[in-house]
Amino acid sequence: MVRSVLPGIAFSRAVVSRVATGVCWLMLVAAGAGIGVQVSAEPGSVNPDLSAPTQDARDHYGSGKVEFVGIQLEDKLEIPGLKKSQLAVVADKYPVRALNHRWKTYTNIEKQPQEYRRLHRYAVRYNLMMWKLENSPTSDRFKYRY
Known part of the structure; x- marks a missing residue:
């Protein structure tokens, strides 16, 4: 079965599914790149940057x-x-x-x-x-x- 996504271009269901999966993974990777794990000291500590x-x-x-x-x-x-x-x-x-x-x-x-x-x-x-x-x-x- 052929599914039309763009006018004049036809894609099979498998191609559309793979593209959708790739887009979802790309969004997850991009969202995960903004999340960082940061080790910090207590708020009242003398030197908060002593972590490594x-x-x-x-x-x-x-x-x-x-x-x-x-x-x-x-x-x-x-x-x-x-x-x-x-x-x-x-x-x-x-x-x-x-x-x-x-x-x-x-x-x-x-x-x-x-x-x-x-x-x-x-x-x-x-x-x-x-x-x-x-x-x-x-x-x-x-x-x-x-």
Whole structure:
């Protein structure tokens, strides 16, 4: 059975069905492209953009900005994720950026256990990846790139 869709052009039912299916899939794909999954922090957090520590470490290392992160406590700067021997090297050679800033208007991180755990988790993953990137030898495969 032939079905006329456009004046002067006839299509079979199978062709019309395939075109309709393709259009539906295209609409679903286009609608799905606008939907993005975004991981965000709590509304009252100090740093809402701390969601991808390993990717942040790779990006900073790739741009030549080698630095480690820490958490500023009341009496010291804590650098989580590194061993004592690694901490000595980091203290001598690399800058350390505090994830939280202790201003007089902010509440102390010690009084916010959820925020402290979130910063600690981010700092551990970031510091481990930065240490791995900075201290692992490059393989021969990347040595002679043109």
